[in-house]
Amino acid sequence: MKLLRRLTGWFRSRSLRSRLAMLTAAAVAVAIAVVSIASWLLVREKLYQEVHDSLDQAPRTGPLGPARNPALYCGSTTAGALATVPAGAFGDRFGPQKYDFQILLNDGTVCFLGDASRGINVVASDLPPSTDSKHVAYRDGSYLNGDSALVRQTNTTVRVQGVEQTAVLLTALPTGGMQNSLNSLALLMAGVAGLGVIGAGVAGRVVARSALKPVDQLTDAVEHIARTEEVGTTIPVHGSDEIARLSTSFNSMSTALANSRERQTRLIADAGHELRTPLTSLRTNVDLLIRSDAQGRALPPETRARMLGNMKAQMQELTVLIGDLLQLSRPDTPNPEAVRTVVPFHETVERALERGRLRGPGLVFATDVRPWYVHGDPAALERAVINLLDNAVKYSPPAGTIEVSLRHGRLTVRDHGPGIPAEELPYVFDRFWRSPSSRQLPGSGLGLSIVAQTVQDSGGQVSLGPATDGGPGAQAVLVLPGQPGAVQ
Template sequence: MSARRRLGTRWRRRRPLRTRLAVAAAAAVALVAIGVCAAAFFVIRYKLYQQLDQNLAQSATLIAQQRHYDTEPGVVTGECRYLGAPACSQIVPADAADDPAEPYLLPVTGETRKVAARQTAPYYTSLTLHGKPTRMYTTSYGDGDAVQVALRADIAERGVSQAASLLSAVGGAGVLLSAVGGYWVSRTGLAPITRLTATAERIAATRDARHRIELPPEPPGRAGHQDEVTRLATTFNTMLAELEESVAARRRLVADASHELRTPLTALRTNAELLARADRLTDAQRERASGALGRQLREVTGLVNDLIELARDEEPQPLLEEVRLAPLTAHAVDAAREHWPAVPFALRVAPEAVDLSVPGVPARLSRLLTNLLDNAAKFSPAGAPVEVSLTAAALTVRDHGPGIAEEDLPYVFDRFYRAEKARALPGSGLGLAMARQIAHAHKAELTAERAPGGGAQFRLTLPAP
């Protein structure tokens, strides 16, 4: 990498984005302004000299019309020393031997002789005559002669000089305005990014995700039409809302978990302290305390395992495979029959669902079904069946228990939520929350509703193939 390129890269890294954007915008506008002024200068210069050349060509034509071709070579008119006077002119033969005795007013060169001999095309020349800028035109005349016509070029030179001064001033003003415009563009264009940076820094300092970036009001009639920076700010606000919701959910989980763990841990400590004084207890008391301690350990272990499962947001991709739902559901129902012998389970699999399969993790899907079946069996009266139905579109689990109260329906899948009727039953209130999380991880939707005729019905809507 060359030294110049390294210097440019180092400059870009050290300068803030606003400065680089202002410099880039100002440079672009300045280049345009300088280019326009330069183009205007060359156009003006070309038009001034074009007009002067046209006057010279007309003067040469007028001389050719007013003179006979046998006119002797020499000076025809010689008034070039006066500004605005008629053009000075002279006739030059192709052969230097035919030159008159009087000297020529205008310079004669070998190129002039070639034009007279028609060996070279006519041409224009800029020269200094009598200390003044002059423009000369040389063209063929008659048979073997050339005519040279000259005019003072002071007016054209002065016009070119004035145009250069004026356009230089305009270009300088354009460069200055481009610098101001570049600063304004960078300041206005990066305002949302500045607010975004300030918001991010404030969140980092306060650890409060409730802050948002202020968005400019949308102009009337252009709702939904946002520029790229505004869309970035909107996306950042959406991300902050998701972050705030996630942080709030984590805090609720920690608070609920600490609340749910406090009671069993207290009971565990009490029973452990009681067993530490086993020499003062009878055999029956020791057996009762030991059984309570083991039961409470199992409850705490199950609760901790459920919390670990809820902490997972997605399924591990390497474990995904095609899972046949009919055999998996039948296995889960058989396991539930063994665990709940007093509750009959009825399974119905639609013909179109016999070979139905979905991508997923078998152990996690089995856990989802087990939680739904355990929940249904827990609320089912003795002898009332739990009905399981699998179709190509959904899997439903229905019980004939007390059902779900209308005010409890929005919260049945919340962590640690337990309806008033369920508080006397065993469980931690995490089973349905875990079931919905597993369903979402498998692109499925789990809903709860009041079943017709009483009881609760949970519907797992399967993802479209």
């Protein structure tokens, strides 16, 4: 187990390219090994079957036919019996020897014919198991000199000193040539397997290098961003495989980070610009008051009251601006931890209308609000509606009419003011954007941005454009998903 853990740790410490090359080489090695072993076994079986078929063609009685009564040379052992065989006893009487014959009597005596040249090692299973003359069996054996052989056992009868005895005729064919061929084949397959594994390792290395090239590019890009903090760096995407999808995802993430940083930078710059004006005014007024007190030259009461009023107004503007900045400091994506409950949106609109009437006491509010329930953040939704009403109040003429309706989740706020030029419509929901004609009016330029973000978090849509009836003024439309009855 320790060795296995060490090997596993060593493997995991290698680079991904090396691991892929090693895994490829291992897979090819296993495949080659399985194919080679299977091929070797099939060839071995085929060769053994050929020797078996050749041995099966030998006569079952060999040279001991009924009409023959050859001389036998016997001994207690195979070597002893073979030593009694005279050289050339039969000469070329039977022609060249293809098979080797050996006789084994019931008492274990071994006998040879006169033309025997090599003996077969005898085993216990060679003794006659029965008197069945049809008994035939095969086994792997060997000669006295160690050469391998395939041996056939056949029951027969022989006449020894005028007495017939039951014996076993052993017929053998050498298999040494077949073994040499199998050994050569095994060496050849081992060499081919080795070359195949080496080639697979090299090919795996090349393939891994080519396949992981996009990953290397991705790694270089990530390291470049970590080193330089230059978000927005992308890598080329080729194809549609997993690596291409990873590259696409990285490019999307890098672009999103770049956009987020750009928005953050722009927000800070715009916030600093907006904060500079009230702070400068406050500093000027405070410096003037301090200088007048230090010099003992008191300001006229009317001037002092006007300056304090201006300071209060600037403080209120700063308070509103900071509140808007805090509202916009949330992420652009919906916060899953935000409080989202069932909101009677029509009641939210009614409360916002009450505050709108206080801010525009000389205006007429024509309302048509019907029940509608949504899921969302109650405080954020109320502030979004108030911002729409504040925008309408700000641009409405004196004694003008603001039409507010809520039907089937569609809130419409329409004023009768100067309206919005067509070229300014794409920017109305941008942070700190203010129309050139309205920069003298109070406000931070963040109200409609807050509306857009709140509606997006609630899964709705908001738009601002000219009045649909062709008359003067602008019309804001806010649509939220929900239903007219209370939802659970």
